[in-house]
Amino acid sequence: DTEVTQTPKHLVMGMTNKKSLKCEQHMGHRAMYWYKQKAKKPPELMFVYSYEKLSINESVPSRFSPECPNSSLLNLHLHALQPEDSALYLCASSQNLPGTGADEQYFGPGTRLTVT
Amino acid sequence: GENVEQHPSTLSVQEGDSAVIKCTYSDSASNYFPWYKQELGKRPQLIIDIRSNVGEKKDQRIAVTLNKTAKHFSLHITETQPEDSAVYFCAASAGRGSTLGRLYFGRGTQLTVWP
Numbered sequence: 001d002t003e004v005t006q007t008p009k010h011l012v013m014g015m016t017n018k019k020s021l022k023c024e025q026h027m028g029h030r031a032m033y034w035y036k037q038k039a040k041k042p043p044e045l046m047f048v049y050s051y052e053k054l055s056i057n058e059s060v061p062s063r064f065s066p067e068c069p070n071s072s073l074l075n076l077h078l079h080a081l082q083p084e085d086s087a088l089y090l091c092a093s094s095q096n097l098p099g100t101g102a103d104e105q106y107f108g109p110g111t112r113l114t115v116t
Numbered sequence: 117g118e119n120v121e122q123h124p125s126t127l128s129v130q131e132g133d134s135a136v137i138k139c140t141y142s143d144s145a146s147n148y149f150p151w152y153k154q155e156l157g158k159r160p161q162l163i164i165d166i167r168s169n170v171g172e173k174k175d176q177r178i179a180v181t182l183n184k185t186a187k188h189f190s191l192h193i194t195e196t197q198p199e200d201s202a203v204y205f206c207a208a209s210a211g212r213g214s215t216l217g218r219l220y221f222g223r224g225t226q227l228t229v230w231p
Contacts, residue, residue, distance in 0.1 A: 031217065042205050042221035043160065056218065090159065094217060102148035102209035102217035107159040 003027075004108035006091050012114045015081060021111045023074040023091030031096030032074040033105065034066060037088045043107075049074060050096055081115045088112055118143040120208050122222025129196050130230055137225045139206035140188040146208040149182060149189045150219070155202045163204075164191070196229045203227070 004025045013019050023032065031050045035043035048056035049068040063085075065077040074091055091108040119142040129135050141149075150165035166173045166180045166189065173180050177196075182189040193200055203226050207219040 033218075040203070040224065040226075042224055045218055048218060096217060102219075104150065104162055104165060105217075105219060106162065107152075109159045 004091055004093055004106050006108035006111055008111055010112045012116060013081065014116055018079045021076040021089055023108055024072055025093040026072055027093065029093035029095050030071060031094045032068065033092040034076050035090040035092065037090055043090055083115050086113055086115045118146055118208055118220040120206060120220045120222045122206050122225060124225060125223065126226045128228045128230065131196060131198060133196055135193045135196050135227055137191045137204055138188060139222050141208040143210060145210040148209045150207050151180060151191050152205045153202045154205065160205060198229050198231050201227055201229045
Protein backbone atom coordinates (compact mmCIF):
# COMPACT_ATOMS: atom_id res chain seq x y z
CA ASP A 1 0.00 0.00 0.00
CA THR A 2 1.70 3.18 -1.19
CA GLU A 3 -1.04 5.52 -0.15
CA VAL A 4 -1.25 8.45 2.19
CA THR A 5 -4.81 9.37 3.17
CA GLN A 6 -6.13 12.67 4.48
CA THR A 7 -9.41 13.79 5.99
CA PRO A 8 -11.44 15.82 5.46
CA LYS A 9 -11.16 16.55 1.73
CA HIS A 10 -12.70 19.99 2.16
CA LEU A 11 -13.06 22.20 5.21
CA VAL A 12 -14.69 25.58 5.65
CA MET A 13 -14.11 27.26 8.99
CA GLY A 14 -14.62 30.62 10.58
CA MET A 15 -11.81 32.59 12.16
CA THR A 16 -12.91 31.63 15.67
CA ASN A 17 -13.30 27.91 15.01
CA LYS A 18 -11.06 25.06 16.10
CA LYS A 19 -10.66 22.18 13.67
CA SER A 20 -8.19 19.38 12.95
CA LEU A 21 -6.77 17.84 9.80
CA LYS A 22 -5.82 14.17 9.83
CA CYS A 23 -3.27 12.18 7.87
CA GLU A 24 -2.59 8.46 7.88
CA GLN A 25 -0.09 6.13 6.22
CA HIS A 26 0.49 2.40 6.62
CA MET A 27 3.72 2.08 4.68
CA GLY A 28 5.90 1.93 7.80
CA HIS A 29 7.35 5.32 6.98
CA ARG A 30 9.04 7.09 9.88
CA ALA A 31 9.02 10.66 8.55
CA MET A 32 5.82 12.63 8.04
CA TYR A 33 5.39 16.15 6.69
CA TRP A 34 2.85 18.93 6.55
CA TYR A 35 2.90 21.27 3.56
CA LYS A 36 0.79 24.27 2.61
CA GLN A 37 0.15 24.91 -1.06
CA LYS A 38 -1.38 27.98 -2.67
CA ALA A 39 -2.74 27.84 -6.22
CA LYS A 40 -0.08 27.48 -8.91
CA LYS A 41 2.73 27.52 -6.32
CA PRO A 42 4.99 24.75 -5.05
CA PRO A 43 4.26 23.09 -1.70
CA GLU A 44 5.71 25.00 1.26
CA LEU A 45 7.08 22.91 4.09
CA MET A 46 5.49 23.57 7.48
CA PHE A 47 6.52 20.73 9.81
CA VAL A 48 8.52 17.51 9.77
CA TYR A 49 8.15 14.66 12.21
CA SER A 50 10.84 12.00 12.37
CA TYR A 51 10.23 8.94 14.52
CA GLU A 52 7.22 10.73 16.07
CA LYS A 53 9.33 13.69 17.18
CA LEU A 54 8.95 17.18 15.77
CA SER A 55 12.19 17.79 13.91
CA ILE A 56 11.49 20.82 11.74
CA ASN A 57 9.14 23.75 12.31
CA GLU A 58 9.47 26.26 9.49
CA SER A 59 8.55 29.21 11.73
CA VAL A 60 4.87 28.42 11.36
CA PRO A 61 2.45 30.62 13.37
CA SER A 62 1.21 29.06 16.60
CA ARG A 63 -2.37 28.96 15.28
CA PHE A 64 -1.16 25.79 13.51
CA SER A 65 -0.31 23.02 15.97
CA PRO A 66 0.97 19.64 14.75
CA GLU A 67 0.67 16.38 16.58
CA CYS A 68 2.00 12.88 15.85
CA PRO A 69 0.13 10.38 18.08
CA ASN A 70 1.93 7.38 16.58
CA SER A 71 4.06 6.39 13.62
CA SER A 72 1.06 6.12 11.27
CA LEU A 73 -0.88 9.24 12.18
CA LEU A 74 -0.28 12.94 11.84
CA ASN A 75 -2.68 15.69 12.85
CA LEU A 76 -2.73 19.42 12.29
CA HIS A 77 -4.80 21.38 14.80
CA LEU A 78 -6.14 24.71 13.59
CA HIS A 79 -7.28 27.61 15.76
CA ALA A 80 -8.06 31.26 15.08
CA LEU A 81 -6.99 31.08 11.45
CA GLN A 82 -6.94 34.02 9.06
CA PRO A 83 -8.45 34.16 5.56
CA GLU A 84 -4.92 34.13 4.09
CA ASP A 85 -4.48 30.64 5.58
CA SER A 86 -6.92 29.32 2.99
CA ALA A 87 -4.95 26.80 0.92
CA LEU A 88 -4.48 23.13 0.11
CA TYR A 89 -2.85 21.37 3.06
CA LEU A 90 -0.84 18.36 2.03
CA CYS A 91 0.56 15.58 4.15
CA ALA A 92 3.48 13.46 2.95
CA SER A 93 5.56 10.60 4.26
CA SER A 94 8.91 8.98 3.54
CA GLN A 95 10.87 6.02 4.86
CA ASN A 96 13.65 8.02 6.55
CA LEU A 97 15.80 5.04 7.33
CA PRO A 98 18.75 5.92 9.60
CA GLY A 99 22.01 6.46 7.80
CA THR A 100 20.51 6.71 4.35
CA GLY A 101 20.06 9.70 2.09
CA ALA A 102 16.86 11.40 1.12
CA ASP A 103 14.14 9.11 -0.14
CA GLU A 104 10.85 9.28 -1.93
CA GLN A 105 8.13 11.43 -0.43
CA TYR A 106 4.56 10.39 -1.13
CA PHE A 107 1.80 12.95 -0.85
CA GLY A 108 -1.74 12.56 0.35
CA PRO A 109 -4.64 14.07 -1.64
CA GLY A 110 -4.77 17.13 0.58
CA THR A 111 -7.41 19.06 2.49
CA ARG A 112 -8.80 22.11 0.75
CA LEU A 113 -9.20 24.65 3.56
CA THR A 114 -11.26 27.82 3.28
CA VAL A 115 -11.22 30.31 6.16
CA THR A 116 -14.13 32.75 6.17
CA GLY B 117 19.88 26.82 2.23
CA GLU B 118 19.24 25.25 -1.14
CA ASN B 119 17.82 27.32 -4.00
CA VAL B 120 16.16 25.59 -6.95
CA GLU B 121 15.36 27.49 -10.14
CA GLN B 122 13.00 26.01 -12.72
CA HIS B 123 12.39 27.03 -16.34
CA PRO B 124 10.24 27.61 -18.25
CA SER B 125 7.24 28.60 -16.14
CA THR B 126 4.87 27.66 -18.99
CA LEU B 127 5.37 25.31 -21.90
CA SER B 128 2.99 24.52 -24.75
CA VAL B 129 3.65 21.70 -27.17
CA GLN B 130 1.78 19.84 -29.85
CA GLU B 131 0.78 16.26 -29.16
CA GLY B 132 3.60 13.93 -30.15
CA ASP B 133 6.33 16.52 -29.67
CA SER B 134 8.92 16.41 -26.89
CA ALA B 135 8.96 18.63 -23.82
CA VAL B 136 11.99 19.59 -21.74
CA ILE B 137 11.94 21.28 -18.34
CA LYS B 138 15.18 22.44 -16.73
CA CYS B 139 16.19 23.04 -13.11
CA THR B 140 19.31 24.31 -11.44
CA TYR B 141 20.30 23.98 -7.79
CA SER B 142 22.80 25.76 -5.59
CA ASP B 143 23.84 23.32 -2.83
CA SER B 144 26.53 20.89 -3.96
CA ALA B 145 25.49 18.60 -1.08
CA SER B 146 22.12 17.90 -2.74
CA ASN B 147 22.04 14.30 -3.88
CA TYR B 148 18.41 13.45 -4.60
CA PHE B 149 16.31 15.05 -7.34
CA PRO B 150 12.65 14.06 -7.73
CA TRP B 151 10.10 15.30 -10.23
CA TYR B 152 6.43 15.66 -9.34
CA LYS B 153 3.42 15.99 -11.63
CA GLN B 154 0.38 17.77 -10.26
CA GLU B 155 -2.89 17.78 -12.15
CA LEU B 156 -5.47 20.40 -11.31
CA GLY B 157 -7.03 19.74 -7.90
CA LYS B 158 -4.91 16.65 -7.26
CA ARG B 159 -1.90 15.69 -5.18
CA PRO B 160 1.69 16.03 -6.39
CA GLN B 161 2.62 12.64 -7.81
CA LEU B 162 6.22 11.43 -7.94
CA ILE B 163 6.91 10.50 -11.56
CA ILE B 164 10.66 9.96 -11.61
CA ASP B 165 13.70 10.70 -9.48
CA ILE B 166 17.47 10.52 -9.78
CA ARG B 167 20.32 10.32 -7.31
CA SER B 168 23.68 11.98 -7.68
CA ASN B 169 25.54 8.77 -8.46
CA VAL B 170 23.61 8.43 -11.74
CA GLY B 171 23.69 10.70 -14.79
CA GLU B 172 20.48 9.61 -16.49
CA LYS B 173 17.37 7.61 -15.72
CA LYS B 174 14.55 6.62 -18.03
CA ASP B 175 11.05 5.29 -17.51
CA GLN B 176 9.11 4.75 -20.74
CA ARG B 177 8.44 8.24 -22.20
CA ILE B 178 10.01 10.09 -19.28
CA ALA B 179 13.71 10.62 -18.64
CA VAL B 180 15.74 12.72 -16.26
CA THR B 181 19.34 13.82 -16.73
CA LEU B 182 21.68 15.19 -14.08
CA ASN B 183 24.84 17.23 -14.49
CA LYS B 184 26.45 17.49 -11.05
CA THR B 185 29.29 19.69 -12.22
CA ALA B 186 26.94 22.29 -13.64
CA LYS B 187 24.36 21.68 -10.90
CA HIS B 188 21.44 21.22 -13.25
CA PHE B 189 18.95 18.49 -14.03
CA SER B 190 16.25 18.18 -16.65
CA LEU B 191 13.01 16.33 -17.30
CA HIS B 192 12.40 15.04 -20.81
CA ILE B 193 9.00 13.85 -21.96
CA THR B 194 8.81 12.28 -25.42
CA GLU B 195 5.73 11.63 -27.56
CA THR B 196 3.65 13.94 -25.39
CA GLN B 197 -0.05 13.26 -24.93
CA PRO B 198 -2.86 15.56 -23.75
CA GLU B 199 -2.92 13.70 -20.41
CA ASP B 200 0.64 14.90 -19.79
CA SER B 201 -0.84 18.38 -19.31
CA ALA B 202 -0.17 19.36 -15.68
CA VAL B 203 2.14 21.40 -13.48
CA TYR B 204 5.55 19.79 -13.06
CA PHE B 205 7.75 20.54 -10.04
CA CYS B 206 11.40 19.69 -9.69
CA ALA B 207 12.99 19.39 -6.26
CA ALA B 208 16.35 18.82 -4.62
CA SER B 209 17.33 17.34 -1.29
CA ALA B 210 20.55 16.80 0.62
CA GLY B 211 18.98 14.23 2.91
CA ARG B 212 21.35 14.71 5.78
CA GLY B 213 21.63 16.13 9.27
CA SER B 214 19.10 18.73 10.25
CA THR B 215 17.61 18.95 6.76
CA LEU B 216 16.16 15.45 7.23
CA GLY B 217 15.57 14.94 3.54
CA ARG B 218 13.47 18.07 3.15
CA LEU B 219 12.66 18.91 -0.44
CA TYR B 220 13.41 22.29 -1.97
CA PHE B 221 10.98 22.82 -4.82
CA GLY B 222 11.27 24.76 -8.04
CA ARG B 223 8.44 27.15 -8.86
CA GLY B 224 6.76 24.77 -11.29
CA THR B 225 6.15 24.51 -15.04
CA GLN B 226 2.64 24.50 -16.48
CA LEU B 227 2.82 22.07 -19.40
CA THR B 228 -0.02 22.13 -21.92
CA VAL B 229 -0.16 19.51 -24.67
CA TRP B 230 -2.49 20.46 -27.56
CA PRO B 231 -4.19 17.67 -29.49
